[in-house]
Structures are given as C-alpha cells and as structure tokens.
Amino acid sequence: MLTGQHIILGVTGGIAAYKAVELCRLFIKAGAKVRVIMTEAAKEFVTPLTFQTISNHPVYDQLFIGSERFSVEHVGLAQEADLFVIAPATANTLGKIANGIADNLLTTTVMAAKCPVLLAPAMNTNMYENPLQQENLQKLAAFGYHLIGPEQGELACGDQGRGRMSEPQAIFTAACKILMADPFWQGRQVLVTAGPTREAIDPIRFLSNHSSGKMGYAVAETAALLGAEVTLISGPVQLEPPPGVKMVEVVSAQEMYEAVLDNFPTADVVIKAAAVADYRPLQQSKEKIKKGSELNLNLIPNPDILAELGKQKQRQILVGFAAETNNLRENALKKLKQKNLDLIVANNVLQEGAGFAVDTNIIQIFYRTGENKEFPKMTKQQAAKEILCAVKELIKKNPVY
C-alpha cells in the first residue's frame, strides 16, 4: 500500500509511546520507508533499540551531530519525507510546533518539512482541556496540520476522559488517506462485492465455496483510501470491515442480488469480486434433514448478478472477476463480452500465490478490445491498486462515464 513512500515517525514523551511501535510496524509492513525521530523524553518510555529494530534503521535523536548522508540532518530528513507523523504528540511538542519553537531534532525537522504533517495528540484530560492547549490545536489545524484524536476513554493516569491517543490502526489509515488521496476519486461512488454466498440446504447446512473475501475487501479499502465513497456488499467472511466503508452484509446469492441492484443506480463504478454461488437447492428444508442412506439435492441456478448489471448499465464502469482453472484468456474474454463488462480481472486459482484465501494474487486485466495487462505475484492490496488504476485510466479515456 505504501511502497516507495518515505515517512518520518516522530515519537514524543508520553505513555502512548509504546503504541507508536505498532504504528511503525504497520508502516513498515505496508512497504513504507520509516525514519524515527525520538525526543529525549520519549526515550524514557521506549528504547530507541525497539524502533531501530522495527524500522530497520538507527533512530534519530540528536540535533547537533554530523551525518554521513546530509550535512544538516533535519533538513535532509525533511526533504526526503512524503509524510511526517507525530504519535504520540505531547502537549509540550504541540505547543512548540504551534508557536514556531524548534529546539530539538523533532521540532526543528517539522519546521523544515514541506510534506503533510499528521499529529496524534495524547495527554491527560486536564492538559487536553487547558485553553492554551485548545488554542494550540486550533492554530495547528488552521495552519493545515492534520489532527487525529485524541479519543475518549480510560487514561494511563487512571482518569476517564478525552486524551487517549487514537489506536495505531486508525492513525495508519489516516496516514494512508493523506498519502493516497487522489482528487479523481473524490466523491465517486464505488460499489464492491466480496466473499462467498451461502445457499441453505436446511437450518444447519449450506452450499458455499472457498472465497475468503480478501480481494474484495482490499479493493474496498483501497478505493476508500483513494477518496471514493465505497459501499461493500459482503457475504459471510472472517474479516474486519475496512475503515470508512459502508457495509451491507448478506448471506445468500438472492440477498446479494437484491442488495447490489438496490445500490446500482447511484454507483459510478462496480467491482464484483464476490464468489456468488451459481446454484442453490431447489427446496430448503425447514427442519434438519436426518441422516439416511442417500440424499439427492436438486439444484437450480441463482440469478446472474453480473449479467443483470450488464443489461441495466448506463454510465457505470462494470468490472468482473474470473477465477479460472484453465483457458484463462478465452474464458475471461467470453465472460467479459457475455456480461457486457468494461474490464475483467482474471486469475488462475490453481497457481501458487493466486486466488482464494491467500494474501497474494496473480492477476491479468482484460479489456473489451481484447488487450490485456499481466501482473506479477503481488499482495491483494497492490492488485487492488492496479485494478483501480485501470478503472481510472478507462474513465479518463472515455469522459462519458
């Protein structure tokens, strides 16, 4: 998600400094290059060795030392950064930044930085409510600093109230939003489907498939980070809803059909990553079917959601998925034409590192012209980015959408 991005993580002297370790790990895991600056007070709470190990780089903490790379460390670090995150941000450091004080490496580097700055305040409620602190925060917001939190809850000192640092995952999402925001996607309605459906046989048993929902969830999450208004219609999965996404939970193919059609008229882009069951039992027993010698299930076809959307579509971009085990190109292009899609994302689910349940995928994107783009094995987040990039290119080439 953040490959190639340079992030400075500033850590100041609050109890929540330990949570910044997890934040650092999330940035690294997402592919960012992270440089950590700690204040003297921060080192009272967490050792630089912890951040050094997680970020794979020595921690910066001294203003007055030479550097191998840059003659002036704070200027060099600031120039390199795409985003500056300070978490936790103490009352002291916030006050300094708001008033133009630069008396340590962290505050001096913030002053030299031209990139966006995201601040995650954390402090005791009384400190937070202090009018001087409130004025500082207002001033920082007015100067374009991004603020996240603090949250309401139990504080380290035992008090209840506002002052808890936002959770690392929430700060991570806010950082991704700042880094990834694309004006093209602002206000666009993206409808995504994900996961399997379950077709009931009786109150206990169902027919389903191996879809984990990971690909669709990655598409929904990425679209939201780019700035789109995302609705995710999901079958039963073991995944957390992506932040900032409107969720619609369904179970059967029929329910998914109805939810998709309800949301279709307002959608600009529809990405159908769900593995909808093609068939359902003709009859669903109201009671548990008892064990016997033989059981025959009569199956009838479920409504074909994609084909229906293909018929109804006006200005929408319609993207389908083809999970194939053979004749990838032929099957993908056939589905694309039959269902009146604009793009189809195909993968061979038998390939190692592609398809269901794994965190990676090996995709090819096919166009109506028969052209295609092949991609190497990548994370489902990276694949999601490529799919959304292909949609964007298509819309830009055809302003009618």
Ligand SMILES: Cc1cc2nc3c(=O)[nH]c(=O)nc-3n(C[C@H](O)[C@H](O)[C@H](O)COP(=O)(O)O)c2cc1C
């Ligand atoms: C145990 C302990 C916990 C503290 N927690 C916080 C805190 O959560 N937020 C805060 O603003 N200050 C907190 N402080 C006070 C800061 O450490 C102090 O203001 C320090 O000067 C901050 O320096 P810095 O902003 O350069 O890191 C705490 C102090 C102690 C001793």
